[in-house]
Amino acid sequence: MKELKHDPHAVEQEEWKKRQWKERGKQLLTIASPVFILLLWEVVSRTGIVDARFFPPPTEIVGTFVSMSASGELFHHIGISLVRIFAGFLLGVIPAIVIGLFMGLYSPIRHFFSPLIMALMPIPTLALLPIILIIFGVGEVSKIVTIAGSVFFPVVINTVAGVVNIDRIYLDVATNYGADSKNFFFKIALPGALPVMLEGIQMGQAIALLTIVAAEMMGANSGIGYLIWTSYKAFLLPEMFVGLVLISFFGYLFSLLLRGLQSKLLPWR
Amino acid sequence: MKELKHDPHAVEQEEWKKRQWKERGKQLLTIASPVFILLLWEVVSRTGIVDARFFPPPTEIVGTFVSMSASGELFHHIGISLVRIFAGFLLGVIPAIVIGLFMGLYSPIRHFFSPLIMALMPIPTLALLPIILIIFGVGEVSKIVTIAGSVFFPVVINTVAGVVNIDRIYLDVATNYGADSKNFFFKIALPGALPVMLEGIQMGQAIALLTIVAAEMMGANSGIGYLIWTSYKAFLLPEMFVGLVLISFFGYLFSLLLRGLQSKLLPWR
Amino acid sequence: MKISMDALTKVFYKKGQSVTALEGINLGIEDGEFVCLIGPSGCGKTTLLRILAGLEKPSTGEFAIASSGQDRPLQSMVFQERGVIPWLTVKENVSFGLKMRHVPKAIVKERTAYYLEKVGLDKFAHLYPKELSGGMKQRVSIARAFANDPEILLMDEPFAALDEQNKFILQEELLSIWSETKKTVLFITHSIDEALLLSDRILLMTSQPGRINEEIRIDMPRPRTMEDVRSDATMTDHFVRIRNHLDREVQGSRT
Amino acid sequence: MKISMDALTKVFYKKGQSVTALEGINLGIEDGEFVCLIGPSGCGKTTLLRILAGLEKPSTGEFAIASSGQDRPLQSMVFQERGVIPWLTVKENVSFGLKMRHVPKAIVKERTAYYLEKVGLDKFAHLYPKELSGGMKQRVSIARAFANDPEILLMDEPFAALDEQNKFILQEELLSIWSETKKTVLFITHSIDEALLLSDRILLMTSQPGRINEEIRIDMPRPRTMEDVRSDATMTDHFVRIRNHLDREVQGSRT
Amino acid sequence: GGQSDDGGTVGTEDGDLSPLDKKTTVLIAEDGAASGAGFYIAEEKGYFDAYNIDVKFTKFANSDDMLPALAAGEVDIAGGISTASFFNAIAQGIDVKIIADKGHYFDGASYFSFVVREDLKDKIKDYSDLKGKKIAISSRNSVDDYIYHKMLEHAGLTEDDVETVIMSDFGNMLAAMGSGSIDAALQIEPLITQGEKEGLHVRFKDATDFAPKAQIAMVLGSPDFVKKDKDVSLRFMTAYLKGVRDYNDAFLKDEGKEEIIDIMTEYTALKDPALWEKVAVTGLDPDGAMFVEDIKSQYKMYKKNGATRGDFDFEKSVDTSLTQKAVDILGEYK
């Protein structure tokens, strides 16, 4: 029964490799689950369990995707939207982090801003479009601002939560060792809030994608969002689904990238 | 220079009262900040710094509100929307918490679901409406489902983050003391994840309000969202702003209620 | 044999780097024995306890804990980091293990009250941990293990930051529980005096990688007092021997 | 007088309930003095240190710390809960105070390396705290305070869970730093031996509410060894006196 | 709906139809536009009730959202503008029927027409002046796009001569006028009148200059409703035309205008009766007749632009039989 293995290093290395494999297995799961959903969709669509007129099977969407790509126009749409998404994302995330840190650290600031945030957050983007139009016109800026506006909220809320949840002892240590406010910010509040903040950024990333349709509903001539709503309006559902699947795909891709970034940024966990 | 106060209890009670006052001061700030914004808006609108045609001053909106309330119809709109929001909120939050806890505790489940969540989250509600319509019809259910669908995401993400961030030592203690999975869930995972989860719920609350407009864009005859988009379509901006301000107001109110709930639920902080 | 370990080795491995925390631990502990574990900081004591507590898996080698088949938990641990759960009150923390085992309410209540009184925290039963001093948190964690009434107590420096008197009271309490219930106790401490006072056997560990390279059987009759321990010649010999051992180990690991 | 306290009282008040942690503390500590604070668990020792560290405000009474006007921090604290920051490596934790004070990089590097070696953690400099044992974390937190080179060291049970040898090394280190730099040290411990070994003066505190009701001046010439302390008759008297004091206090607070 | 066919197309003495035996509910999807006048009036004046039809209105923000609901039988009747969307939906087997007129132009007073920015009203006098300007339309491959191209053609311009801005919402166009980021727009009533009142834009000529016989919006019926419930659908259509005729009486002949405006203010977002005197009202044919040729030519344009998928059978999808039968019962409108 007892089979002695003589090199614990080898065993533990083996164990580690197994864990790495398991990790890879989980990553496989991460890849498998969308594939699984697509397969399921294909089946229920083909067998008529769902109405194929409204949910064309993925293979048909792929076909549409291929024929759309052929013209190269699709990549133009993707490129333009990605630029808008990145710009809007950054424009939303950076102030959200800064304001969130201040709010987390100074309770009067928190008490002043949080009702505003809570009151502004539920305002539908759709209703903000005319306001944004008036202030920023129909150009690129208005689209970027629209995205930034909706990215801002989840990031600021999670940043505040992150800061407020930092264990008091670390704040005491920083105070006792005479951290000035800059160091307090960058050495304690920022890294301490980071885990929860990153979840907010993860959400913000999804919301940037979510908002691209609304942003490109005003005065756009291209972009994935434009593609989606014009296809939808024209009842070209396979084309619309190409747009939606692209959005999903980027949501998935960006979240993987952010997860990667996360383990880089949080080596101490 | 040294004036000895002889009763430290009294002093500390005084101190505590002062803190209570300060708390109240901060609460005042919480009330003052929306008032401040409204005042600012009134001024810039009245003085023409912003275009009053697009941003009617709050007093005008209040006037519209009063005349709309007079008929009692407004309260009908509010009542209907609140029911939908509550129902949708609950229908989104409860599964999000359950799934989130499972995802947080079991990494294969996490790896399976998180790409799906990340891929589905950026799908715009607008594009989902026809799908929801086909599955759930034009009745109340479809509106509630629409809201539930968007509430789900922030709550599930923050629940997972909350669980994953629980200090390992508490998991070790639970394991060592033989907690079964039910107790692990309710005594460790749930309360440990609660602070971060509540931020997700706070966000979910705002998103429920945010989505009411989209939800009431299909097959509705009443509700705040309905009021907003019909007014907007008719370019009746004061009426639209009444709707928006109502949304904001409820966002603010609900967030205060949730904050209250938070301090009740987290007495140990 | 209550606990038996056979060539137990634990390596922490991460990306090409490895730390050998424990190496070839062979050990048998009799039922009802009180064993103390002494060794320099970082030598693997906590790791050993965590393996017995089922929180860590050995790399190679095996261990077994014999169950008496009674309706009692096999082992409970007092953690070095305390692990007092912040969202439970003092009372809820102490009754945690009992509740996990679905012990009848009345018994939970009675035992919790009993041990809260023993550790002197009955007045603080309804406070949350954040309102306690460091030593009080430590007592909560000890009361939790006692209340759970396991066959084996695994205690990782339980009395480390207690004041002398509370330490004394709790040592007494531990010994009386031990002798009444015939528990097996595995106890980590840095205090040689404490080890001499409490144990049937003291195991000395080497610094990294942790091995057990000496064991000392303490035959002094019980009950022992600290005065007895300090005045007894054999005990003084033991004291010096352990001290020298530690001296060597720490010096060795520091150069 | 380096530190002076005048009728210092601290009450924790919350919704009608109040706990008197400290009552009427009158105390003067000379520049360069080494003072130990002993008292039962929960008597207010940590609270007293936190007040001096500027982390808590006294309810009534006053205190003052005289500054020497040098470019050195006034005080640094070793926390009972350690407060090793999890997102900084061992090295970054040790250099934390220096960096906060914008000390030139070269000096930071040198001093950090010096104290890492002193506490025996030079090999672990690049690890994160989660990979350390309990005692190693404790040493990180001590090295951080030493490296910061303050005028006053406030130490809350710094050596509580260290093994004897590391404790011994660090006690030596603390004393040598103290005598070289003429720091003032306020030191909380539960070990009477440790207090006798280290201090110029020992303050005994009563249990809740914490008052200083006795002080013992230790005149034994330095350097002292533990053997000296244990064999010296006056010291044994002191030991017994302190022990009895604690006995009374703990018994009193428990009934 | 749902009614057995023996309730009879049996007429009453005055040639009108008898009420249904069983009360039947008809669900109408609406987007709150003035073009639903026929429904609102028929409901308020009890024409539906008289046939024992109970109508329920349900609102959608967008006529495109109604198509799935219609196809799935969630609603029986919908109103919508002509877009490629219809044709695509129908071509993909969503068997929706176009059954009656729901909007065309009144000569010289188009309810769906171009506007130019207030400060440009002196610069843009004629269609050709639009050269180089920024023009907003609400969507591609829809009647908007069709009218837009008709206008460009009329002006002797091509799309390369102007800058086209697609804005999903008419309200957003007003906002964009306010910020000066567009110069002209294809706008709809009542926003045309409101925008003029607010000094944002001015009406620019009239769409009937170049597209007099454009079919803007139509009444759509769900396949089940049109095909299976003949008794109900015929009665429904008859009542609807009665309503439409009252509407024409009011706005063309000034008969009973006050009552009609009352109804309109109740059902649409335009709550100011005085404004109803000013707006260019939607043309609704009293016999429900449509410009079928124009629908065909719109379809051709979408097809040319590659915006349609599959083939569209006008014979199958445009069903004028209901209106014809209803007119037989009601007699020609004079």
Ligand SMILES: Nc1ncnc2c1ncn2[C@@H]1O[C@H](COP(=O)(O)OP(=O)(O)OP(=O)(O)O)[C@@H](O)[C@H]1O
């Ligand atoms: N934040 C707080 N709120 C309420 N009570 C507190 C708080 N902090 C400390 N106390 C109380 O003050 C008293 C003194 O606490 P303190 O931490 O100073 O004790 P201590 O002497 O350091 O004890 P130990 O040796 O156990 O660390 C205790 O009764 C404790 O419950």
Ligand SMILES: Nc1ncnc2c1ncn2[C@@H]1O[C@H](COP(=O)(O)OP(=O)(O)OP(=O)(O)O)[C@@H](O)[C@H]1O
């Ligand atoms: N999770 C981990 N990852 C990597 N190394 C670890 C981990 N846990 C412990 N170690 C290493 O294993 C060794 C033994 O650690 P352990 O906690 O068992 O020591 P210990 O004897 O309890 O020390 P102390 O008396 O200081 O508590 C140490 O060198 C430590 O750095």
Ligand SMILES: [Mg+2]
């Ligand atoms: Mg340990």
Ligand SMILES: [Mg+2]
């Ligand atoms: Mg303390």
